[in-house]
Each structure stands twice: as C-alpha cells, then as structure tokens.
Amino acid sequence: MADRLYTSIEADEILSGLRFETKLEKAVLARIAFAVSLINDGKDAPSSSNCSGGEMKRPTFVGSDELFIRSLLSYTYEKPEIAEDEFFSNHSMVKDHVDNGCKYLEKLFVECGRNSGQLLKRLVETVEFSGRKEMLGHGLDIYIGKTVLQHAELFMELNNTTKHANSHLAIMGKPGVGKTQFLLKLLADIRLQSNNQINFIYFDYKGDVIENQKFIDVTKAQPYRLLQGAQSLPINPFILSSYDEQTIYVSAREKAESFASINSALGVVQKGSLTESIRAAYAKRAGTDTPYPDFRDVLEIATQMYEEENKKDDSLIEVLRDLADFNLFWKHGDEISPIDKLSNRTLLIDVHYMPVLKELVAYLVIERLYKEMASLPDSPVEEGRRTIRTILVIDEAHNYLNQKNIFLQRIIREGRSKGVVVFFASQSPNDYQQKFFNFQELLEFAYIFQCEGFSASAIQDILGCSNKTAKDLQIEIAHLEPWQAVTRSQEKTEEFVKFTAEAFYRNY
Numbered sequence: 001m002a003d004r005l006y007t008s009i010e011a012d013e014i015l016s017g018l019r020f021e022t023k024l025e026k027a028v029l030a031r032i033a034f035a036v037s038l039i040n041d042g043k044d045a046p047s048s049s050n051c052s053g054g055e056m057k058r059p060t061f062v063g064s065d066e067l068f069i070r071s072l073l074s075y076t077y078e079k080p081e082i083a084e085d086e087f088f089s090n091h092s093m094v095k096d097h098v099d100n101g102c103k104y105l106e107k108l109f110v111e112c113g114r115n116s117g118q119l120l121k122r123l124v125e126t127v128e129f130s131g132r133k134e135m136l137g138h139g140l141d142i143y144i145g146k147t148v149l150q151h152a153e154l155f156m157e158l159n160n161t162t163k164h165a166n167s168h169l170a171i172m173g174k175p176g177v178g179k180t181q182f183l184l185k186l187l188a189d190i191r192l193q194s195n196n197q198i199n200f201i202y203f204d205y206k207g208d209v210i211e212n213q214k215f216i217d218v219t220k221a222q223p224y225r226l227l228q229g230a231q232s233l234p235i236n237p238f239i240l241s242s243y244d245e246q247t248i249y250v251s252a253r254e255k256a257e258s259f260a261s262i263n264s265a266l267g268v269v270q271k272g273s274l275t276e277s278i279r280a281a282y283a284k285r286a287g288t289d290t291p292y293p294d295f296r297d298v299l300e301i302a303t304q305m306y307e308e309e310n311k312k313d314d315s316l317i318e319v320l321r322d323l324a325d326f327n328l329f330w331k332h333g334d335e336i337s338p339i340d341k342l343s344n345r346t347l348l349i350d351v352h353y354m355p356v357l358k359e360l361v362a363y364l365v366i367e368r369l370y371k372e373m374a375s376l377p378d379s380p381v382e383e384g385r386r387t388i389r390t391i392l393v394i395d396e397a398h399n400y401l402n403q404k405n406i407f408l409q410r411i412i413r414e415g416r417s418k419g420v421v422v423f424f425a426s427q428s429p430n431d432y433q434q435k436f437f438n439f440q441e442l443l444e445f446a447y448i449f450q451c452e453g454f455s456a457s458a459i460q461d462i463l464g465c466s467n468k469t470a471k472d473l474q475i476e477i478a479h480l481e482p483w484q485a486v487t488r489s490q491e492k493t494e495e496f497v498k499f500t501a502e503a504f505y506r507n508y
Contacts, residue, residue: 002089003058005051011102012053018105021116027060032123033101034069034094040104041097043077048099051090056098058088069094140198140388142189144182144447145501148484154499156445158190158421162384166444167421168412170397170462172429173449178483180208180395182447183425184215184504187393191219191346198388199346200423201369203362205396207352218508221346226328226361227353236330236338237364238292241375243282252278254406258363261403265315274316277302294331295323322357329364342369343376343390343420363405366392369420370407379419389419397424398431401439412442427451429458440464447487447501450480463488463496 007015011033015026022029037045062069073082073093088094105119112118141155158167169186173179190198202221204210210223225231237255240247255278256271266274280301281293299320306317323329330338339345342365349365351358369392379387392411394400400408401424412422424443426432428451432439440461448459459477460470465488473496477486483503489495 002085002092005056005058005088005090005092005095007053007056007095007102008048008050008099009053010050011048011099014102014106015054018109018116018119021109021114022120023116026054027056029105030056030061030098030102033105034097035101036104036123037097037101038072038076041100045093045096045100048096049091050099061094062088140190140193140385142186142193143502144186145485145499148498148500154487154497156186158445159386159388160384161381161386164444166416166442167386167388168415168423168443169421169445169447170424170426170432170439170443171447171449172426172431172451173485174427174451176482177449177480178501178503179425179447179449179485181503181505182449182485182501183393183423184209184212185502185507186423187391188215188218188504188508190388190391194388196220196346198391199344200391200393201342201345201347201365202349202393203358203365203395204348204350205352205358205399207350209395210348210350212504214508215504216348219346221348223348223350225350225353227326228350230327232327232329232331232334233349233361233365234330234334234336234339235342235365235368236292236294237368238278238282238294239338239368240292241371243286243291248279248282249275252276252282254367255364258367258405258407259316259319259360261363261405262357262359263315263319266319270314270316273302273305274298274320277305277320290332295320295329296331299324319357319360323360326354326357328354328357328361341372343372359400359403362394362400363407366405366411367407370411373411373415373418373420376418378417386416387419388421391421391423393423393425395425397426398428401426401431401434404436409437412437412439428454429462430454432462433458445487447485448477449485449501450482451477465496469496 015029018024018029019026070082070087073087074080077093086092108122109119112122140158142158144154144156146153157163171179171183187200202209209215210225216223224233226233240251252275256274259274260266260271277298278293281297282291284297284301285291285293302317302320306313351361354361369390379389411420415421429448432443443462446462454474456467456470456474459465459473460467463470463473465473473486476498480486483501484498485501486496486498489497
C-alpha cells in the first residue's frame with residue numbers, strides 16, 4: 001500500500017503559488033483540485049506520468065475521508081472495487097485528478113484576475129457535489145428541433161415561470177412516429193444540463209426504454225426489471241412519516257382507493273376489508289425497528305379475516321396475493337433497506353413483464369412520491385427560473401389517464417411549487433379529455449406527433465386554440481410525417497409551430 005505520491009512539476013508549482021496567494025495548505029488545495037477535476041472530467045481525466053513535483057503523503061491528503069473519496073471514485077469510474085494502486089500511488093486516480101485539477105485552478109485564478117478572494121468565491125460555486133446544493137434552474141432551455149419551413153431552432157423553456165405557469169408536459173402520437181425517442185432526448189438533456197440534479201422516475205410500460213443501455217448510461221438511471229431475475233423495487237409503500245392511529249387509518253383508506261381505481265370489481269365492502277387488513281398489519285409491526293408491514297403481512301391478515309367470516313377468495317385476495325407472490329416491492333427479510341427518499345433518485349421501472357397490476361405498482365410509487373413531495377419546502381425561484389427536483393414520467397399514459405388516482409392528480413395540481421413535474425407519453429389528444437379531472441388546463445407543454453381518430457375538441461382543449469384552428473390542425477396532424485410534431489407558439493397565440501423533433505439517438 002503506497003503511503004505517498006508525487007505530483008507533476010506543473011501541479012506542484014501551481015499549488016505552491018496558490019498556497020502563497022490563498023494562505024491554504026497545499027493538501028487542502030490538492031483536495032480542491034481533485035474535486036474540480038472529478039466534476040469537470042470524471043473518468044475521462046487524462047493520465048499523468050510526471051512525478052517530478054512535490055510529495056503528497058496519504059494521511060495528509062486522505063485523512064479520515066478514505067471511504068468517502070473511494071466512494072466518489074467508485075461511482076465516477078463505475079467500479080465496485082478500487083485497488084490500492086489505483087487509489088493512491090504514482091499511477092493512481094487520485095494523482096491523475098490532482099494534477100489535472102491544478103490546471104483548472106490555475107485557469108480559474110487567471111479568470112479571477114489573480115484575486116485570491118474571487119478565486120475562493122468561484123470555488124464555492126464550482127465545487128458542489130450532487131445533493132449539496134439545489135440548482136437554481138438556469139440552463140434548462142432544452143433544444144427540441146427545427147421548424148419545418150424556416151428551419152429555425154426551437155427550445156423548450158421548461159422552468160421559465162414568467163412564461164409558463166407549470167412545467168407538466170404531454171407528448172402524443174401513434175406508435176412509430178418518434179415520440180419515445182423525443183422523450184428520451186428531453187430527459188437526457190435535462191439530466192446533463194442540470195448536472196444530474198434533476199431526477200426522474202420513469203414507468204416503462206412496454207419494456208423498450210430499459211433495453212436502451214445508452215440512455216441508462218447517459219442519464220445514470222437505476223433500472224429495475226420487475227418479474228425478471230427476481231428483481232424487486234427496494235420501496236415499501238407502507239412507510240409513513242409517523243405511525244399514529246389516525247395517520248395509519250388515512251393511509252390505509254387512500255391505498256384502498258388506489259386499489260379500486262384500477263379494479264372496478266373492488267366495491268365498498270372490499271375496500272373496507274383492505275383498510276382493516278392494512279391497519280391490522282401495522283399493529284402487527286408496531287413497536288419494532290421497522291414499524292411498517294409488507295404485502296405478505298396484509299395478505300395473511302386479509303386471508304385470515306375471510307376465513308373467519310367464511311368468505312370465499314375474491315378479487316381483493318387475488319390482487320394481494322399477486323403483490324406478495326410476485327415479489328414486486330421490498331419485504332421484511334430483504335438484505336437491503338428500503339429506499340428512504342424517492343425524490344433524489346433516478347429510477348427506470350420496467351413493468352412490461354407484469355401480466356396485471358402495472359398501473360397499481362405505479363400508483364403505489366406515486367403515492368410515496370406525493371407524500372414526500374408534500375413535506376418538501378417550496379423549490380427556489382431565481383430570476384424567473386424555478387428549480388425542478390423530480391420528473392414523474394408515465395409512458396403509455398392512456399392506460400392511466402381514465403383512472404381516478406388522487407395522488408397523480410395531486411402531483412399535477414400541487415407539483416409546481418415543490419419542483420415536481422409530470423411528463424406523459426400517450427397515443428392521442430383524446431386521452432386527456434377526462435370529465436373527472438382537467439388535465440389540459442395544467443399541461444403547459446404539448447407536442448403532438450401524427451395521430452389518428454382524435455377529435456377537434458381534444459386539439460382545442462389541449463392547445464387552447466379556437467374551434468376553427470383546431471379543425472385546421474386536425475387535418476395537419478393526421479398528415480404529419482414521422483418525426484414531425486405540432487406545438488403551440490411560445491406566445492400562446494393562434495399561431496402553431498410545425499417542427500422536426502430531435503431524437504435521442506441523433507444526439508447521443
């Protein structure tokens with residue numbers, strides 16, 4: 001195990017000069033250089049073979065933070081194990097990043113007019129690891145394509161609060177016209193432009209997105225393939241902020257409503273049975289280190305209740321048995337703990353192997369996200385730009401939009417102030433014409449690819465145009481070519497823009 005390394009002569013000269021200017025120790029400056037290089041170049045930092053500079057002792061540089069530094073390198077280089085020579089030696093990642101980072105420090109120092117105070121101020125703004133500070137929303141003008149006639153570039157100003165009341169979005173179009181590739185491009189751009197601080201939770205209904213390894217790599221999404229290789233979501237839908245009787249009762253009632261929204265066979269009596277089973281399952285776990293049940297607990301109690309009442313198994317028992325037997329969510333006895341916070345995760349959840357319950361799985365995750373969202377402070381707004389924290393992405397949304405799920409509706413209504421956004425991808429503008437909820441009013445961005453069988457009134461509602469314009473667009477949209485889309489003008493006039501959409505594979 002190497003206990004020291006030698007920087008390059010150039011890095012040593014920079015560190016010595018900055019030590020004199022800033023009065024910081026060389027080891028502190030070396031750690032800053034390491035961090036700046038890690039942020040700017042990641043695993044692409046150039047290798048450094050020059051060892052004619054100053055000595056850097058391992059205890060001085062690493063101190064008590066070895067595990068933290070190793071974790072940063074492991075994450076950056078996507079390696080679960082970092083060998084000793086790779087970690088700290090004359091041929092190590094640490095040396096490469098220190099030498100490389102010194103060049104950035106020198107450049108920053110020059111840009112600051114060789115003023116040490118200004119340099120330190122710039123470093124405070126620059127050396128921020130993900131999660132340490134929320135982005136203030138700048139740089140989220142996403143390029144979406146070029147207009148068909150003038151070939152003018154179009155941008156989506158996603159979080160410009162002076163122009164857009166909400167940031168919710170809908171992409172519509174029949175299969176094979178480019179809408180999914182367009183959606184992936186938007187998400188990848190948002191992740192990169194926000195330095196991966198804007199997260200998303202994507203429900204992959206057909207299983208095509210999770211096969212796009214490039215998309216997973218670019219967005220650093222964590223894939224979960226349900227019913228494939230015994231993989232389950234490390235999420236427990238029963239975790240609450242507190243476990244008093246009233247909170248448990250309300251949560252149990254809400255889950256019963258979510259169950260009923262996807263299964264019309266669940267009537268008042270079954271919703272009541274489910275509510276009582278969930279309450280009893282909490283009571284079973286009360287006073288333990290994990291005071292929340294899993295679906296096996298709820299199934300066992302519901303089955304016992306049915307047996308005591310001489311009731312035959314019905315659709316409620318069938319749903320609970322599927323949730324327990326399919327091993328979809330975290331359960332007691334799992335080696336890993338359930339995810340504590342969803343809003344700081346980027347998850348790609350593949351539900352296409354599931355023969356049933358796709359929407360229910362999504363709704364249980366959405367419920368967790370909403371309750372977490374409700375406890376967050378309002379997201380910051382600076383210079384008319386609101387910080388976006390998390391994007392909820394619902395693929396094949398026509399399978400969800402006709403169901404009355406209170407948590408999805410609440411996120412759409414209340415998400416703006418909390419920085420939580422919903423992206424829908426569906427087949428037709430008709431999908432958003434639901435009498436029980438006004439989706440169109442809250443969808444600020446609408447991109448319509450070639451569709452079939454939609455009404456002029458649906459176009460009128462989702463684009464906010466006149467009936468005459470909607471009828472004209474009805475003809476226009478039916479004859480769009482693949483990759484062409486129609487959207488409203490940013491000025492929200494009767495003028496509408498036809499453009500050629502950018503695709504993920506073209507950009508990445």
